[in-house]
Amino acid sequence: MTAISVSCGEWFVCSSDKKLIAVHTKQAREPFIFDCSTAEKKPKNTEADSQSDGSEDTGNDKILALAVSPSGNLAALTDDSKRLVLFRTESSWQHISTRWVVRRCTSLVFTQTEDVLLVADKSGDVYSFSVVDPQEDGELKLGHLSMLLSMTLTPNDKYVITADRDEKIRVSHLKSPYNIQSFCLGHEEFVSVLVIPSVHPQWLLSGSGDGTVKLWEYESGRKLQSWDLKALRETPSTETEQENKKRYAVSRIACSPDGGHVAVQCERLPIVQFFRIDQSSEERLVVCSRVTLPHSPLHMTFDPKGRLWVLLESREAPLQIYTHAQDCWECDAESSELNQVVDCLKPHWEALQAGAETESCFQHLYKVNFDNMASYMQKKQQRLEQQKTHWGKKRAAAKTTKKNKKNKKPKPVSQAAS
Template identity: 70%
Template sequence: MAVVCVGGEWYLSSCDKLLLAVHTKHNRDPFVFDCSTAENKPKGTRTDNKGHSCASEEKGSDKILALAVSLSGKLVALTDDNKRLVLFGTEPSWQCISTRRLVRRCTSLVFTQTEEELLAADKSGDVYSLSVVEPRKAGELKLGHLSMLLAMTLSPNDKYVITADRDEKIRVSYLKSPYNIQSFCLGHREFVSSLLVLPMHPHWLLSGSGDGTMKLWEYESGRRIQSWDLKQLRDTPSTQANEERSAVSKIATSPDGCHVAVQCERVPIVQFFGMDQGVEEHLTPCSRLTLPHSPLDLTFDLQGRLLVLLDSQVTPFQIYMCMQDRWECDSHCLELSRVSEALKPHWKALQTAFGAAESRFQHLYKVNFDNMSSYLEKKQHRLQQQNENWGKKRRAGKGLQIKQARKKAKSEDKGGDEASS
């Protein structure tokens, strides 16, 4: 999974097994972390009464599955396919604080606002709380779904933890007592793949789904405010490629809340939304940015510029600025050259993320089985056989009746001849 994000004055990108951090202000050497070099059995792994690890010893591929940055940018966490959770500190220089083992493979990470706690959602539907203050302490189970968790976020005041799963369900729970559920936001027809609470409107939640729609909720009540079909907004010709399902893979907002960018998987278009100050404040589609290649991930930096990681070996990273309601590539900024130079030595690792033909959401879509056609065909065949058998029996019965009638007539004729003689 390819990710681009911002942590303080660092641009961070993860591709395959590598985490790469580039400083935006000073000409410092980039920080590179390779998950394949991390310790195989992290210290502080939770054990049972017999001294066995509670985490499975199944060997993974070392690929980074999730990445999170704290609000201040001083903490960074990642988890890989080997169920390791690695916590970093970025100031005054990068250092690995701890490496812990998770119970199952993680799908989403998020820091609390206080930066004392890290939440990890996994493929089994559970959310664990991991202490940042005690970096060797094992995780504590907070809540669970009956389906795989795909996205997770927190309300700005850390009051609610919002989780979304494969079964189209968005759940709003109290962080301090997650067994208390505040609401559900229901309405998507496929898995929910992305969540975002708008910073300027802390009671609003945006959700993206595999059904190709984005919805706006008042999440405390579970009330849906708006919904958009992003495929219709793209206004592209109806070709076979466009008929393919395209999940919403990322929703991001600028620091001032003026711009919301929406990315759909394998679609080289970014749809922007803005705030419409009408009778009732709401979001409205405002502009589109056509990219030279499909985006792998996107985010906004602290200056409100759009950072895009592209599916291209030639131009894997681009920075866009909003100029009079139009987004244009800032090809001369210093940060772009620094990040591009830092990416060059790692082309081999990046190639595993670029040009991926298969969707990372493909296995999450519902599979519809059309067994009605085969049932009707078998039923028709059975009725036809029954009719044929009934016809045979009917013809056989008629033949027997005729034979019996002839025999009877012959017997009567014989009896009449004996009587006359």
């Protein structure tokens, strides 16, 4: 998992490798740091142990998912050692509890009422954890037959929307998850990102390993629009065939607080593609400007002011802020908030760099197509040749036997009878 960044009120929060780092953007305060490698260890004989399948009991403490509540007063993370850690963030960060999940998790989301935290894991299950009682064990809510990769809740907490490795987006009733409202089907690879625009609560944005972003009316499962990010990319005429075949997995979709702008990031591609959402026209998702980044992006998030913060793979400039003005997005390099956060992040660059994977973290999720026709034809040819040789030997043996019988002399007639 690469670095994760979120905006939490006046805090900029990022996690990479084993550390969570929260920096106040307004005041010169010491950053809050939570290190999973030194956190509470898992006790023996927990409820999670009894439900676990017993595989992969040990973890490396790497943070896998991070979430902030709608008000920004709560945050949660989960790591490779199966911790589920809850924080209070109102005036200063405070650790509330550490609980244990059954299997490694992929996505976290708070309900709008902030009394429940939903946790999706790699086995395809979603568990519900109480926020009111931070020591209570999780309760199984629903399950998929495939690994869950993303999850979100509708703004009224009516539906929980889950996406899995098998290209499915499922819309389920939160209070009765066995009651499935709809499926949003159309992606050709795993679905990696789900986002509901804040001012368009009836719409759903999804990103996939097939390199497309789709807009849905999720309650009916109807697809409204689809964009192929590879087709939008401005490529030079000398681009090689290998580059043409490169996969572009959508790794992040972020919506501005006013719901009017969407930023899309593909894994390890130094470009942010912007869209504008327009509910008044048939072109609901409109292509806007594109920003070329100086380094590969690790993550991005909008702050309450609608500015886009982009975490970069660079020690000297690990963060940039982009503001919208006159139909384009411009880098704000003089922001005092930016400089303050960067100064706090630089001492922890090793942790950020450790979270920047050189290989694709989505690579193992792609479907593998086996072309066994060549192997089949080769084996078939070998069988035909073996059969030909076999029957050739049998015919030769039959001819030899026939020839021997013909050349055999008849026995002389006995004259004893005379």
